[in-house]
Amino acid sequence: MGYERQADLGTPPSASADSVELTIDGRQISVPAGTSVMRAAAQSGGHIPKLCATDSIKSFGSCRLCLVEIDGMRGTPASCTTPVSEGMVVHTQTQRLQKLRRSVMELYISDHPLDCLTCSANNDCELQDEAAAVGLRDVRFGYEGSNHLGLDVDSSNPYFDFDPSKCIACSRCVRACDEIQGTFALTMDGRGFESKISAGTRDDDFLSSECVSCGACVQACPTAALDEKAVKEIGRPERAVVTTCAYCGVGCTFRAEMRGEQLVRMVPWKDGKANRGHSCVKGRFAWGYANHQDRITSPMIRDHIDEPWREVSWDEAIAFAAARIDAIRIRHGSEALGGITSSRCTNEETFLVQKMVRSVFGTNNVDTCARVCHSPTGYGLKTAFGTSAGTQDFDSVEHSDVILVIGANPTDGHPVFASRMKRRLRQGAKLIVIDPRRIDLVRSPHIEAAHHLPLQPGTNVAVLTAMAHVIVTENLADETFIRERCDWQEYDDWRQFVSDSRHSPEALESVTRVPANELRQAARLFATGGNGAIYYGLGVTEHSQGSSTVMAIANLAMATGNIGRPGVGVNPLRGQNNVQGACDMGSFPHELPGYRHVHEADTRQLFEREWGTTLDAEPGLRIPNMLDAAVDGTFKAIYIQGEDILQSDPNTRHVAAGLAAMECVVVHDLFLNETANYAHVFLPGSTFLEKNGTFTNAERRIQPVRKVMQPANGFEDWEVTQLLANALGAGWSYSHPAEILDEIACLTPSFAGVSWSRLEQVGSLQWPVNEQHPDGAPVMHMDGFVRGKGKFVVTDYVPTDEKTGPRFPLLLTTGRILSHYNVGAQTRRTKNTAWHPEDLLEMHPADAENRGLKDGDWTRLASRTGETTLRVKVTDRVAPGVVYTTFHHPETQANVVTTDYSDWATNCPEYKVTAVQVMPSNGPSDWQEDYSKRTDRSRRVIEDVPAE
Amino acid sequence: MNETAHSVIRMANQIARNFEILGKEAAVAATQDHIASFWDRRMKAAAFGLLPSADVGFSPLAREALERLAGETDGAGHQDAG
Structure with missing residues (x-):
């Protein structure tokens, strides 16, 4: 697309199902009740001049530019704060309004630097646009009087400047920080002429303040008062491409706004269904790594890891890697080979890596970085519900009454979703936090957890069992739901287990260190407070009982009937952008794409027919087992795409020993990461800006990733995998990720209705997308669990073997x-x-x-x-x-x-x-x-x- | 004892301990099924190879599950589940 600013209808949409008919400038229109006159006019194709209004925040009515005349109504009301009513007749352009608006605009411009030609927002400035729209030709008041033109610029934030001389005190930035981000870092300091936007206290600047640099204020600013440094350095964008962020599992969609081949800025896309127009400091601003001087763009090889690297051509690097892998296969067999897929790469790239390992290397030794984060989610939710995925979409939180956050720190790990969660909490939903640390959510502006259970690390299962004990013994379980939706006998076994007095909060207090009374109150609130939703992260999964905790969470949700409708559910907050997708794509050594076990002969045959090969019927090695086998001398070669196991995996010395013992380590990445210290082949990777494909976020939403610039290394990552596979005799001929996605759809029932062209049409789809759910499934298990009856699993608390003592207290x-x-x-x-x-x-x-x-x-x-x-x-x-x-x-x-x-x-x-x-x-x-x-x-x- | 042997002893015991609450028969069956479903054949073979030694550290539940699995599996650790 060429460059156009995103549409702004002035005020947020109304959720009302009732409609109202009115007339605006002679045009009859129908809009939802509660819609503002400003938005109604915009929806009918008109434009009412405005400055303090934007459709991502509530109307404010301060700029007085959006005045209209309404038949039968006195004066000239602000259209942004005036709701439509049945039969209303509105006039947006009259001589009287024109005169009023010019006078208002004159006052604004009398205290605004007229440096439009050299201003970074030139041609991208709402003040400039509206001055033109109201026909301002002259400013009578001059610049001799008091003004704000000489105020200092705050350049402390590394990504944007605040120039108070260009501020029109519309307060959009303050309201965006409050309403969208929920940080409340900004304020309008002073009164009248002294009014000034302030970050934090008077001694603060933007960097030292509570500002989290989400960019909502920059996005809301109608002038250049808050503007990206990159726009000042590069210039105004000339085209925009919608793509998906490559940071966390929220999966925000952005407009990559470009000038030539240069990225100017990433602007959150208002139509993005995961982020709804919001962003965080990483996705919004932290893309400079793509052009960082450390980036490696030429392939490199070396015979031994103690030698220096030698830059070589792609042909030589691929031939070198293929020869080594082939030699090892001949000498030691396919089981000496393996690969690791990346949760940072696309579905299509991940699919190809596991396909190469299974069908070309000839082994199921493929694993993924989800091994070290959410593999227990896969196991636990598949056991309980039948699917290895969260049950809700992000919108669901807007219907929650009680939100239980356990082992997650959303404001740091998943900030854009955290902002939506905080908005719901400010509306009155209750919050329970189970975490050893007092995370920000426990107490932050306008939010306070009803209960914070600061448990001893490692006691998640004990705490959840104690909560279940309270719910069952106080007759708070939803037995109607359980009888209808779950296996009653399994529930009864579980009920008896949790009812035992040894699982009471009082009995477990010495283990969990959670005050029993606080835990009892939290359990009662969750069971009786209305729609209860559970959100969890790696504080649940990265434990010796990670899978048990996931199943304990599922038990709690089923026991209280909190599954199968908006506002409830079990919601794993995925760490990396495509953890969900990497798991969906068959990255685990025991599962083919779609979570089907390699033991299943019918499934294997399906893939064998499509791929023209024979697949191993036994599971392969997981990452830690690969490293064990490497130290033992039976695992010799690995291809690692977009993963730095030396830094991210536990017990670094053991990882290093495993890597050092291998004869061929191929690292495919953007940088010489820590794992590359032990590599023999380095294949340069491409950034998310340089490739096409899809990511699947934490709500199972499959979203397009679009190439906005050519890969600096020459190839998209799927092309590099194809080069290596073909050097080993694969004979693949994919020319675009759309073809890989077609193969995924053909082989994976939950992706059956997904295609690149469909995604281009609808923007995104939440799997399963199949005959039963042709448009996807925002909320799962609505009419029944995928596995049939929901399964209660008895989760006995087993303390970790890692104990404190005198030496390590x-x-x-x-x-x-x-x-x-x-x-x-x-x-x-x-x-x-x-x-x-x-x-x-x-x-x-x-x-x-x-x-x-x-x-x-x-x-x-x-x-x-x-x-x-x-x-x-x-x-x-x-x-x-x-x-x-x-x-x-x-x-x-x-x-x-x-x-x-x-x-x-x-x-x-x-x-x-x-x-x-x-x-x-x-x-x-x-x-x-x-x-x-x-x-x-x-x-x-x-x-x-x-x-x- | 190599790295894989150390790991399989610890893993088998940990799996069995987490199923222990089910009662002996069910726990043995669940442990057997879990190892069959998730372990690579060389891990299974390593565990089977340790079974003749009485003092390698397998818990009784883990040992019984592995013995049953070994009985259903060929020498290479392959289970005919196809």
């Missing part, structure tokens, strides 16, 4: 922060480092005092597995006895400390519970020093590019 839990994403490979290469330049260790003041530690001190963090150093942040967000850190920076290598313990059902690592000791330190650990030397040695490159 503290419990470490890990997580992420708003400004960074996963291992930080992308966000560390953006200006987001302004907010989080290093990983910090959060520690309770009492624990810090016991160790003589002050805020900012260097500490040694040691576990039975390893040790690292990092600085301490003293805070009571964590409970005594618990410490917390992130894993975004390779210098810290937080996973040197985490252990091999994992979920009993899926081997998802137990990142959230590690017994540690913390003590003062004055320098990096031996591991950090050795690793730093290895990294420097490993990244040497001989730059002699041979001719193609």
